[in-house]
Amino acid sequence: MSDIVAFNSVAEEAAPKAQAQRVLAGPRGAKPRRALSGRNIMIYGTLVVVALYYLLPLYVMVMTSLKGMPEIRLGNIFAPPVEITFEPWVKAWASACTGLNCDGLSRGFWNSVRITVPSTLVSIAIASVNGYALANWRFKGAELFFTILIVGAFIPYQVMIYPIVIVLREMGIYGTLTGLIIVHTIFGMPILTLLFRNYFAGLPEELFKAARVDGAGFWTIYFKIMLPMSLPIFVVAMILQVTGIWNDFLFGVVFTRPEYYPMTVQLNNIVNSVQGVKEYNVNMAATILTGAVPLFVYFVSGRLFVRGIAAGAVKG
Amino acid sequence: MAGHTQSSGRPNQWLRNLNAKIASVPMILTAVVIFLGGTIWTVVYSFTNSKLLPRLTFVGFDQYERLWDAPRWLVSVQNLAIYGIFSLIFSLVIGFVLAALMDQKIRFENTFRTIMLYPFALSFIVTGLVWQWLLNPEFGIQSVVRSLGWETFTFDPLYNADIVIYGILIAALWQGTGLVMCLMLAGLRGIDEDIWKAARVDGIPMWKTYIFVIIPMMRGVFITTLVIIASGIVKVYDLVVAQTSGGPGIASEVPAKYVYDYMFQAQNLGQGFAASTMMLITVAIIIVPWAYLEFGGGRKRV
Numbered sequence: 298m299s300d301i302v303a304f305n306s307v308a309e310e311a312a313p314k315a316q317a318q319r320v321l322a323g324p325r326g327a328k329p330r331r332a333l334s335g336r337n338i339m340i341y342g343t344l345v346v347v348a349l350y351y352l353l354p355l356y357v358m359v360m361t362s363l364k365g366m367p368e369i370r371l372g373n374i375f376a377p378p379v380e381i382t383f384e385p386w387v388k389a390w391a392s393a394c395t396g397l398n399c400d401g402l403s404r405g406f407w408n409s410v411r412i413t414v415p416s417t418l419v420s421i422a423i424a425s426v427n428g429y430a431l432a433n434w435r436f437k438g439a440e441l442f443f444t445i446l447i448v449g450a451f452i453p454y455q456v457m458i459y460p461i462v463i464v465l466r467e468m469g470i471y472g473t474l475t476g477l478i479i480v481h482t483i484f485g486m487p488i489l490t491l492l493f494r495n496y497f498a499g500l501p502e503e504l505f506k507a508a509r510v511d512g513a514g515f516w517t518i519y520f521k522i523m524l525p526m527s528l529p530i531f532v533v534a535m536i537l538q539v540t541g542i543w544n545d546f547l548f549g550v551v552f553t554r555p556e557y558y559p560m561t562v563q564l565n566n567i568v569n570s571v572q573g574v575k576e577y578n579v580n581m582a583a584t585i586l587t588g589a590v591p592l593f594v595y596f597v598s599g600r601l602f603v604r605g606i607a608a609g610a611v612k613g
Numbered sequence: 614m615a616g617h618t619q620s621s622g623r624p625n626q627w628l629r630n631l632n633a634k635i636a637s638v639p640m641i642l643t644a645v646v647i648f649l650g651g652t653i654w655t656v657v658y659s660f661t662n663s664k665l666l667p668r669l670t671f672v673g674f675d676q677y678e679r680l681w682d683a684p685r686w687l688v689s690v691q692n693l694a695i696y697g698i699f700s701l702i703f704s705l706v707i708g709f710v711l712a713a714l715m716d717q718k719i720r721f722e723n724t725f726r727t728i729m730l731y732p733f734a735l736s737f738i739v740t741g742l743v744w745q746w747l748l749n750p751e752f753g754i755q756s757v758v759r760s761l762g763w764e765t766f767t768f769d770p771l772y773n774a775d776i777v778i779y780g781i782l783i784a785a786l787w788q789g790t791g792l793v794m795c796l797m798l799a800g801l802r803g804i805d806e807d808i809w810k811a812a813r814v815d816g817i818p819m820w821k822t823y824i825f826v827i828i829p830m831m832r833g834v835f836i837t838t839l840v841i842i843a844s845g846i847v848k849v850y851d852l853v854v855a856q857t858s859g860g861p862g863i864a865s866e867v868p869a870k871y872v873y874d875y876m877f878q879a880q881n882l883g884q885g886f887a888a889s890t891m892m893l894i895t896v897a898i899i900i901v902p903w904a905y906l907e908f909g910g911g912r913k914r915v
Contacts, residue, residue, distance in 0.1 A: 340717050347711065348728045354743040354787065355731075361746065373757040374747070427640040434633030442637070442644045449648030451844050451900050455872040455889040459658075459882065460651035463667070483643050490640060515632035544736030546851040551877065561738045565855050568742050577746060588739040595734035596727075603730065603795055 362386060362582035369577050385578035389586060393579055395566040402583050405563030409543055411474055412559055416481035417538040421531065424486055428493025429519050433505055450487035458551055465552065472554040480548050489534055496530040497523060536598050537605040540591040560587050652893065659886035667882055676887035686888065689866040692778045697846040699782055704842055708793025713823060716801045730791035741855025744784035745771060771857055774864035781856055781865060793838055800834030836903065843899045847892055868892050
């Protein structure tokens with residue numbers, strides 16, 4: 298496991314270094330290749346085709362969501378809309394139906410916000426303190442619990458879902474947002490604790506020792522020294538959690554009542570509902586709306602996202 | 614905190630480092646109560662005949678016998694096997710080839726990577742719904758090709774029970790290969806330039822260098838990637854729910870969906886527990902050898 302994280306830092310460092318080398322090598326490097334060699338055409342050709350393949354679904358989504366239903370029935374899905382309409386977007390947001398409720402995806406969106414924000418904050422707060430205790434204040438047995446936690450990250454969620462349902466029911470919070478937030482905190486803990494532990498362990502130990510000599514305690518060192526020094530890792534954790542929790546489906550459907558369903562669950566219910574005429578344009582608009590938040594995070598965060606998901610991929 | 618009781622000696626041993634212990638309470642609770650306790654609980658109850666509510670009436674391996682007699686479970690396992698094998702092979706091969714292409718000191722590397730990785734930011738639900746639309750025989754790719762003049766063209770994986778799992782595979786690969794590419798690219802970047810120079814001096818063709826020199830050197834990266842993909846495969850659920858809801862019929866059922874349906878819809882908890890225990894065993898078969906190789910064996914790393 299530590300390998301995976303070590304490996305992230307390789308991913309982080311290797312790329313800029315290679316670039317730096319290229320810049321430094323400048324004119325002294327190998328002789329410049331012709332831009333249009335057969336080899337280059339092949340490489341760029343393949344990459345462009347691949348890139349088009351990856352972009353195609355996004356393109357089709359956007360195009361479909363901007364067409365009216367008559368045009369969808371007649372035309373082909375790759376054609377741009379003849380007549381652009383934003384009607385499907387409005388409908389998806391404000392009046393698409395799931396079962397008896399016809400207030401659109403906006404409810405799911407706000408539910409997801411109310412789930413994602415506290416879950417992210419709570420899980421990061423707990424995991425960062427945990428990681429800090431593991432890295433700097435080792436006590437007997439700590440490693441054992443940590444090992445169980447990490448091994449637990451590989452256990453399929455299905456195995457642990459029902460016992461959690463029982464625990465939450467006993468506590469009287471099964472079906473509520475609080476319950477779901479606790480669940481997200483629990484399942485975010487292995488990867489986040491690992492992330493923070495490895496990060497804090499990588500900070501120079503002298504700092505910690507100096508603070509100890511000056512009489513600083515557990516919390517003082519955490520808030521005054523560790524926290525200000527580790528903002529990047531907090532951002533990585535935040536990206537990881539926001540996208541992960543926003544995209545969650547299983548926990549949402551298991552641990553909440555319909556009025557609290559997160560956006561992904563509501564989206565699935567809208568699109569895959571069997572009643573009524575299928576409105577593909579509304580469905581696609583709804584799909585884009587649901588994907589918009591993680592996509593936004595992705596495009597804004599760039600390299601940090603890569604680091605976050607490389608760590609988060611362990612979570613599966 | 615069972616681990617500390619035996620550590621006597623000085624009287625204030627317990628209070629030493631108290632803050633760290635308090636801070637670790639959530640971790641300890643999660644590890645012991647939820648992960649360890651929950652898993653044991655589920656395994657134990659998989660030997661009972663729990664229906665609507667969990668009950669401790671043991672029936673031996675009854676649930677497992679019923680499980681392996683159920684056509685739906687067999688279809689699920691078969692689907693998972695097909696999906697797993699192909700998604701492992703394809704994502705490793707595609708991911709590696711893309712990474713190798715990206716490693717040719719190309720321009721616009723960042724643009725290409727951004728494009729290949731963005732699907733990974735999307736949820737399985739979104740992925741599944743987009744591909745459901747693209748593979749829709751009435752309006753999607755099939756209808757477009759037909760309208761171009763090829764009237765008999767058939768491409769309707771989601772509506773054909775024999776190949777529906779491949780339709781899901783297409784969506785999964787679209788979503789996941791970008792990540793594999795990124796992991797592989799990081800591995801390639803970690804390889805010393807000098808290896809390439811030596812290979813070039815010796816006149817070894819590039820593809821040979823990749824297969825016989827570079828790939829063996831990237832063993833660690835491959836294994837890590839393999840474990841990441843494999844543990845994701847076992848959990849596949851949302852994608853199937855969004856794309857086909859298990860249909861047509863039961864043709865695209867997967868174990869994770871079987872578990873959910875029996876626990877929360879069919880009110881047959883025992884079956885759900887037995888099925889989820891089988892999932893646990895599958896994961897253990899993947900993880901244990903890896904953990905042994907990685908962390909056992911005298912801690913030598915490649």
